[in-house]
Amino acid sequence: VTVTVSPTASHPVPTTLWGQMFEDISHSGDGGLYAELLQNRAFQQVTPNTTAALNAWHSINGAALSVVADILPVSSALPNSLQVTIPAGSTGLVGVGNEGYFGIKVTAGSTYTASFHYRFAKASSFKGSFKVALQTAAGRSLVSTSVSITGETTKWQEVKVTLRPTISASSTANNFTVTLDSGSAASGQIVHFALFSLFPPTFKNRPNGMRVDIATTLAEMGPSFFRLPGGNNLEGQTVDQRWQWNATVGPLLNRPGRIGDWGYINTDGLGLMDYLNWCEDLGMQAIMAIWSGFALGGTSVAEADLGPYIQQAMDQINFVIGDSKKSAPAALRASLGHPDPYPLAYVEVGNEDFFAASTYTYRWHDFVTALQPKFPNIRFIATSDTFNPILSPNPQSWDQHNYNTPSWFAENSFFYDGFERNGTTYFEGEYAAISTNSSDIFGTPATGRLTFPTMQSASGEAAYMTGLERNADIVFSASYAPLLNHVTNSQWTPNLISFDAGNVYPSTSYYVQKLFSLNRGDEYLPSTLPVQNGTLFWSVVRKISTQQIIIKISNTVETAADLTFELPFRSVAKTGTAQILTGAANASNTPTTPNLVVPRNSTIATGKRFSYIAPGFSVSVLSFIAH
Numbered sequence: 001v002t003v004t005v006s007p008t009a010s011h012p013v014p015t016t017l018w019g020q021m022f023e024d025i026s027h028s029g030d031g032g033l034y035a036e037l038l039q040n041r042a043f044q045q046v047t048p049n050t051t052a053a054l055n056a057w058h059s060i061n062g063a064a065l066s067v068v069a070d071i072l073p074v075s076s077a078l079p080n081s082l083q084v085t086i087p088a089g090s091t092g093l094v095g096v097g098n099e100g101y102f103g104i105k106v107t108a109g110s111t112y113t114a115s116f117h118y119r120f121a122k123a124s125s126f127k128g129s130f131k132v133a134l135q136t137a138a139g140r141s142l143v144s145t146s147v148s149i150t151g152e153t154t155k156w157q158e159v160k161v162t163l164r165p166t167i168s169a170s171s172t173a174n175n176f177t178v179t180l181d182s183g184s185a186a187s188g189q190i191v192h193f194a195l196f197s198l199f200p201p202t203f204k205n206r207p208n209g210m211r212v213d214i215a216t217t218l219a220e221m222g223p224s225f226f227r228l229p230g231g232n233n234l235e236g237q238t239v240d241q242r243w244q245w246n247a248t249v250g251p252l253l254n255r256p257g258r259i260g261d262w263g264y265i266n267t268d269g270l271g272l273m274d275y276l277n278w279c280e281d282l283g284m285q286a287i288m289a290i291w292s293g294f295a296l297g298g299t300s301v302a303e304a305d306l307g308p309y310i311q312q313a314m315d316q317i318n319f320v321i322g323d324s325k326k327s328a329p330a331a332l333r334a335s336l337g338h339p340d341p342y343p344l345a346y347v348e349v350g351n352e353d354f355f356a357a358s359t360y361t362y363r364w365h366d367f368v369t370a371l372q373p374k375f376p377n378i379r380f381i382a383t384s385d386t387f388n389p390i391l392s393p394n395p396q397s398w399d400q401h402n403y404n405t406p407s408w409f410a411e412n413s414f415f416y417d418g419f420e421r422n423g424t425t426y427f428e429g430e431y432a433a434i435s436t437n438s439s440d441i442f443g444t445p446a447t448g449r450l451t452f453p454t455m456q457s458a459s460g461e462a463a464y465m466t467g468l469e470r471n472a473d474i475v476f477s478a479s480y481a482p483l484l485n486h487v488t489n490s491q492w493t494p495n496l497i498s499f500d501a502g503n504v505y506p507s508t509s510y511y512v513q514k515l516f517s518l519n520r521g522d523e524y525l526p527s528t529l530p531v532q533n534g535t536l537f538w539s540v541v542r543k544i545s546t547q548q549i550i551i552k553i554s555n556t557v558e559t560a561a562d563l564t565f566e567l568p569f570r571s572v573a574k575t576g577t578a579q580i581l582t583g584a585a586n587a588s589n590t591p592t593t594p595n596l597v598v599p600r601n602s603t604i605a606t607g608k609r610f611s612y613i614a615p616g617f618s619v620s621v622l623s624f625i626a627h
């Protein structure tokens with residue numbers, strides 16, 4: 001095929017085009033990006049005196065464990081404590097261990113920060129020490145330190161220690177342990193514990209920050225926005241279980257956590273301000289959702305009762321962008337260390353409200369008519385189906401979600417070409433090729449669901465993304481979803497980046513997102529259009545600062561494709577760079593084959609007229625100077 005490229009740009013590429021959708025699904029946050037290593041660290045939202053309440057904890061050397069609703073809780077937000085009873089006549093180290101989120105990585109030379117709160121159930125003359133340690137599941141000590149304590153008071157006290165292992169564990173099957181060097185004095189002692197925590201070094205050394213390897217993998221995509229806090233995980237199964245910004249900021253002692261929407265308790269240790277600092281660290285804009293009055297269990301708040309939820313949304317937005325001299329939530333932000341507003345241009349009203357479109361008509365109306373006058377510079381994004389139902393006020397932007405087959409994405413590369421240009425803009429907030437079975441998209445691996453992205457799914461997504469660039473005059477942001485999953489405990493596949501306690505596994509789709517994001521250019525150059533329901537797709541952008549032409553090509557089938565490019569420019573460099581991602585249709589990067597398909601660079605011949613052969617199942621990014 002011959003592709004003629006116009007030297008005259010049709011539209012700028014919005015700076016917000018490529019970014020990341022985040023929510024706590026498959027332990028994306030707790031046990032993933034959020035660096036806390038202990039699972040069930042504060043016994044949040046569990047039922048006392050149940051086995052489930054002890055999730056991830058185990059007894060060491062006979063200690064009797066139970067989670068209790070403490071008569072003297074460590075804080076009102078954390079009513080539960082771990083009660084540890086040292087049996088009479090016990091000998092040796094007796095106490096409790098935590099297995100982490102399906103493992104704990106222990107690296108020699110890293111400094112781990114451990115802390116917990118404790119109180120004796122009754123005052124005593126006990127004198128002894130806690131031994132705080134990291135050890136292999138087999139019981140081999142990797143590092144430990146002792147803290148002298150006495151039983152003279154029943155008041156809460158905090159222990160904070162650093163642990164610096166001199167050896168690395170050979171696997172992630174390790175535990176964090178706190179034991180009493182019992183001897184006879186400890187027999188019969190009852191100690192309550194609350195809010196344990198164990199942090200490895202964090203990304204940019206942020207306190208309460210992010211896991212370095214996952215954060216680095218995310219940063220390397222060069223994302224320009226971060227959608228938070230969900231997805232379904234914004235909504236709650238019930239109104240009371242919705243995500244509430246104010247429960248997720250400030251000291252961890254004040255964060256009660258919540259029942260997440262993906263089958264596990266969210267600590268909310270990764271909270272609104274942590275998200276915003278993360279955006280700041282990566283130079284990303286937040287696309288922040290506000291709860292819109294609908295809970296996933298099916299409840300829509302009646303219109304007459306929306307007031308408090310609209311107020312909570314107003315406070316949430318003021319926490320982010322308000323004047324700390326005029327608004328209490330903004331003053332709270334300042335008191336927590338960020339007096340200046342964070343950048344925020346987009347607020348999404350709910351998530352996938354097509355599930356409750358009949359009530360979204362008043363919910364959208366009442367939230368936006370109350371909030372828009374207060375925040376004139378915010379663009380509100382609607383989440384029901386585009387223009388269906390008709391909403392008032394007329395949404396300036398809509399969030400589109402598309403989960404489908406690789407071929408659907410190739411066939412729908414022109415999805416936005418027909419949209420009316422009337423000032424409305426679109427956020428492709430969630431998209432991914434997730435199944436090869438068009439009649440059972442959301443099925444199981446047995447019926448075509450992908451466990452990891454493949455080269456075929458990634459090339460389908462790339463085809464679709466060339467269309468998003470061609471329509472970037474109305475598409476302002478797009479993000480693959482979901483972003484992350486812990487391979488040991490996932491509620492959704494495929495995902496852009498998989499991980500376990502020890503490693504990160506970037507997928508074929510991750511490399512496509514990264515190639516597009518890092519080569520996003522500043523303006524779109526029209527060219528000969530691909531065949532709409534064909535198999536070969538391309539887009540051309542120019543990076544103005546370097547006068548680079550960047551051609552992205554997706555070949556979505558087995559057969560290699562021969563392209564000839566014509567560039568009626570005054571001068572075109574003789575050579576350029578090709579970044580090529582290619583592999584077998586079903587090739588995936590997995591924990592066992594983590595680097596099966598990775599981009600490879602090569603030098604290519606370019607010029608006013610040059611040819612390029614796109615391998616079968618490949619995504620290529622050609623870049624060269626021309627003007």
Ligand SMILES: O=S(=O)(O)O[C@H]1C[C@H](O)[C@@H](O)[C@@H]1CO
Pocket residue numbers: 023230231232233351352430481482492
């Ligand atoms: O069950 S779904 O509605 O398909 O869930 C999807 C859509 C929702 O916004 C997001 O949280 C989730 C996976 O990314």
